[in-house]
Amino acid sequence: SFLNILQLIGWTAIMVIICARAGDEILRALFGFSSPRLLLFVAGLVSTFWAFLETPWWKWMERVAVIALAGLSGVMTFVALQQVSFGELLRLRGEGSLPWGAGFDLVVAMPISWLPLVADYTRFARNTRGAFWGTWWGYFVASSWMYTVGLVSALTTGRTDPLPAMVVLGLGSIALAIVLFSTFTTTFLDIYSAAVSLLNVLPRFRQKIAVALFGALGTLLALVFPMERYESFLFLIGAVFVPLFGVVLVDYFMVRRRKAQPEELYDKCPPIVREALVSWILGVGVYTLFLRVFPGFGASVPSFLAAGGLYWVWRRRKGAWS
Structure with missing residues (x-):
C-alpha cells in the first residue's frame, strides 16, 4: 500500500501537469493569456474535488469523457494518417536512441502501474467475469490504439508531446478541451486510489481527509516534477x-x-x-x-x-x- 501511495502521488503530479498544459494551450489560443503555475493549482483543485464525488457521478462523467476522447482519438487518427501514407510509415526507421528492451519495459510499466488500482473499481462490477473482461479489453484496445496514434502523430508532426501535436494537426481548442476534461476524470483515480491504499493500512483514517491530503501532495509535487x-x-x-x-x-x-x-x-x-x-x-x-x-x-x-x-x-x- 505504501509503494502504491508513492507512485500514485507521482501519477497525480504528472496528470496535473498535463491538465495544466492543456488548459494553458486553450488560454493562449483564445485569450493570449498564459499562467502555467496558476493552472497547476486549478487542475489539482478540480481533480481533488472530483475524487470527493460519489460513485453515480463517476459513472456519468467517465462515460462522457470516454465517448468524447474516443471521438477525438478517431479524428486524430484520421487526420494523422492523411499526412503520410501507410507505406511511408513502414519505411521509417527509428534513430536507435532507445534500445528495444528498454522500450518494452516502458510499455510494461504502464499497465503494471495501474494493476494495483484495478480492484478499487472492479469491486463495483456486477460479476467477476465482467470485471475481468471489461478491464482486459478496455485497457488492451485503448492502449494499443493510443500507442499507434501517438507514434503516427509523432512521426507526422515531429512533436513528441501530444498537445502541440494536436495544434499542428489543426484540431484546435475543442480537442484540447476534451483532453482537459478527460485528464480530470483520470487524475481523480490516482487521488482516490491513494486514499484507498492508506485506508488499507489505517482503516480509521477518514477517506475525505486522505483525498484532500493526496490531492494537495500531488499538486505540490507537480510544481517541481521534472517531466523530462x-x-x-x-x-x-x-x-x-x-x-x-x-x-x-x-x-x-x-x-x-x-x-x-x-x-x-x-x-x-x-x-x-x-x-x-x-x-x-x-x-x-x-x-x-x-x-x-x-x-x-x-x-x-x-x-x-x-x-x-x-x-x-x-x-x-x-x-x-x-
Whole structure:
C-alpha cells in the first residue's frame, strides 16, 4: 500500500501537469493569456474535488469523457494518417536512441502501474467475469490504439508531446478541451486510489481527509516534477511492481492454486512473509541490473521470472519440510 501511495502521488503530479498544459494551450489560443503555475493549482483543485464525488457521478462523467476522447482519438487518427501514407510509415526507421528492451519495459510499466488500482473499481462490477473482461479489453484496445496514434502523430508532426501535436494537426481548442476534461476524470483515480491504499493500512483514517491530503501532495509535487525524467519514473515503477506481481501471481495461481480465502490473506497471514519479501527484493535487483547492463534485452521478464521463481521454489521447499 505504501509503494502504491508513492507512485500514485507521482501519477497525480504528472496528470496535473498535463491538465495544466492543456488548459494553458486553450488560454493562449483564445485569450493570449498564459499562467502555467496558476493552472497547476486549478487542475489539482478540480481533480481533488472530483475524487470527493460519489460513485453515480463517476459513472456519468467517465462515460462522457470516454465517448468524447474516443471521438477525438478517431479524428486524430484520421487526420494523422492523411499526412503520410501507410507505406511511408513502414519505411521509417527509428534513430536507435532507445534500445528495444528498454522500450518494452516502458510499455510494461504502464499497465503494471495501474494493476494495483484495478480492484478499487472492479469491486463495483456486477460479476467477476465482467470485471475481468471489461478491464482486459478496455485497457488492451485503448492502449494499443493510443500507442499507434501517438507514434503516427509523432512521426507526422515531429512533436513528441501530444498537445502541440494536436495544434499542428489543426484540431484546435475543442480537442484540447476534451483532453482537459478527460485528464480530470483520470487524475481523480490516482487521488482516490491513494486514499484507498492508506485506508488499507489505517482503516480509521477518514477517506475525505486522505483525498484532500493526496490531492494537495500531488499538486505540490507537480510544481517541481521534472517531466523530462518521465521515463525514469516509469522505470522506477517497473522495478518495484513487476517483481511484486511476479510474487503475487505465483502465490495465487501456483502456490494457492486459485483457492485463496480472504481470512488467509488477512487474519491468518503474518505481517511480513519472509519468502515474498526476499523474492521481491531479488526481483528489484534483477530489474535494476538488466536495465543498466543489458538494456537491449529488457528487464521486466527477467525480474518477473526471478522473483516469482524464487518464491515458488522457496514455498515448495518449505511445504516439503513442514
